[in-house]
Amino acid sequence: MSTRDDWRERLRGSGYRLTPQRELILASVERLGHATPDEVLRDVRRHSEAVNASTVYRTLEVLEELGLIRHAHLSDRAPTYHSVTDHEHFHLVCRNCREVFSVDPDVLSELQETLEADHRFAIDVGHLTIFGRCEKCR
Amino acid sequence: MSTRDDWRERLRGSGYRLTPQRELILASVERLGHATPDEVLRDVRRHSEAVNASTVYRTLEVLEELGLIRHAHLSDRAPTYHSVTDHEHFHLVCRNCREVFSVDPDVLSELQETLEADHRFAIDVGHLTIFGRCEKCR
DNA sequence: TTCCATGCAAACACTTTGCACCGTG
DNA sequence: CACGGTGCAAAGTGTTTGCATGGAA
Numbered sequence: 129m130s131t132r133d134d135w136r137e138r139l140r141g142s143g144y145r146l147t148p149q150r151e152l153i154l155a156s157v158e159r160l161g162h163a164t165p166d167e168v169l170r171d172v173r174r175h176s177e178a179v180n181a182s183t184v185y186r187t188l189e190v191l192e193e194l195g196l197i198r199h200a201h202l203s204d205r206a207p208t209y210h211s212v213t214d215h216e217h218f219h220l221v222c223r224n225c226r227e228v229f230s231v232d233p234d235v236l237s238e239l240q241e242t243l244e245a246d247h248r249f250a251i252d253v254g255h256l257t258i259f260g261r262c263e264k265c266r
Numbered sequence: 267m268s269t270r271d272d273w274r275e276r277l278r279g280s281g282y283r284l285t286p287q288r289e290l291i292l293a294s295v296e297r298l299g300h301a302t303p304d305e306v307l308r309d310v311r312r313h314s315e316a317v318n319a320s321t322v323y324r325t326l327e328v329l330e331e332l333g334l335i336r337h338a339h340l341s342d343r344a345p346t347y348h349s350v351t352d353h354e355h356f357h358l359v360c361r362n363c364r365e366v367f368s369v370d371p372d373v374l375s376e377l378q379e380t381l382e383a384d385h386r387f388a389i390d391v392g393h394l395t396i397f398g399r400c401e402k403c404r
Numbered sequence: 405t406t407c408c409a410t411g412c413a414a415a416c417a418c419t420t421t422g423c424a425c426c427g428t429g
Numbered sequence: 430c431a432c433g434g435t436g437c438a439a440a441g442t443g444t445t446t447g448c449a450t451g452g453a454a
Contacts, residue, residue, distance in 0.1 A: 140429085143433085144433080144434090145427085145428050145429070145432095145433060145434065146428075146429090147427085147428075147433095147434065147435080149434080149435075150434090164418095165418080165419085166417090166418080178436095179435090179436090180435065180436050180437070181418095181419085181436095182419085182420075182421085182435080182436075182437085183434080183435055183436075185418095185419065185420075186420095186434080186435085187434095201339060201342070204339070204345065205417080205418080206417085206418065206419095207342065220381065220385060220387050222387075223390060223393075229385060229387070231381075231385070235377065235380045235381065235384070236377065238376050238377070239373065239374065239376070239377050242373045243358065243369075243373065243396075243398075246373070247358065247367060247369070247400075247401075248400070248401035249358050249360075249367070249396075249398055249399070249400055249401070250398045250399045250404070251396055251397075251398040252361060252396075252397045252398040252399070255361075255397050256396060256397070258381075258387075258389055258390075258394060259389075259390045259393050259394070260381075260387055260388045260389040260390040261387070261388045261390070262385075262386070262387055263385075263386035263387070266388070278454085281408085282408080282409090283407090283408060283409065283452085283453050283454075284453075284454095285408095285409065285410080285452085285453075287409080287410075288409090302443090303443080303444085304442095304443080316411095317410090317411095318410065318411050318412070319411095319443095319444085320410080320411075320412085320444085320445075320446085321409080321410055321411075323443095323444065323445075324409080324410085324445095325409095343442080343443080344442090344443065344444095405454100406453100406454090407452100407453095407454095408451105408452090408453080408454100409450105409451080409452080409453090410449105410450085410451070410452090411448105411449095411450085411451095412447105412448095412449095412450105413446100413447095413448100414445105414446085414447090415444105415445080415446075415447100416443100416444080416445070416446090417442100417443085417444080417445095418441100418442085418443085418444100419440105419441080419442080419443100420439105420440085420441070420442095421438100421439085421440075421441090422437105422438095422439090422440100423436105423437095423438100424435105424436095424437095425434105425435085425436085425437105426433105426434080426435070426436095427432105427433095427434080427435095428431105428432095428433085428434090429430105429431095429432095429433100
């Protein structure tokens, strides 16, 4: 997948430097699926040496700016970051059991058209989180 | 509107007490439209006497539990509270200019049906915020 | 007179910032 | 060897909690 292979080039192409910390943090985000900055920090430390919390915040910001990762708000607390090397998706979160479901953007097409037509508003699909109740928690 | 008139009864009926602070805070939320806890606090203080920040947090929680107000996340920062004495709605937020639009839930009906059918997931419409780009910010 | 609610202060969770040193390019 | 990145410590923002006092019912 080209996105995975040439991210080092993207970094350098944008004037950024390739550091061990940045590699470790991207690897953690990909490994964890959906993770808060704190979870990323602990994961990096578990799998290798120490990295500072502020480096995690700064790096997540850079990686998102480059389009390698995205964040969504899956709880009322910290944001969670996920890799975008795979296909775009949005999230359903159960307000009761907190379970997270990743959903294909196709189901949003009609809503996108409606909001585009009625409000000239373009949805940021990758950032969307819909809260509600899952099957088990009715 | 019955919701407005009998909220005092609802408080007492649920074992809560009617205090001046609770009246002031509810009035502020209704006056402000969409407001963070901090904005509510400042508004209460501007229009009357001092109230403590922790009282604001505790009161917003109670009022939401009673169904008098709701909160949504209109920024990556603090939540915003709004009254539900008027009709239910959800929010569009422009990621560029931060403008907020309130939208009628009708446009979600197809999405609701799809998520219900495919994932057995019931959307919490009042809590929904969709981020994207507004007309002016393309 | 009973408890729920409030004020106050401290603690907590999450994030940002300033600055000296480090190391990539 | 220049300049962007990191670690560290401190401060900033938003929220919660424990406890003594106050006041609604």
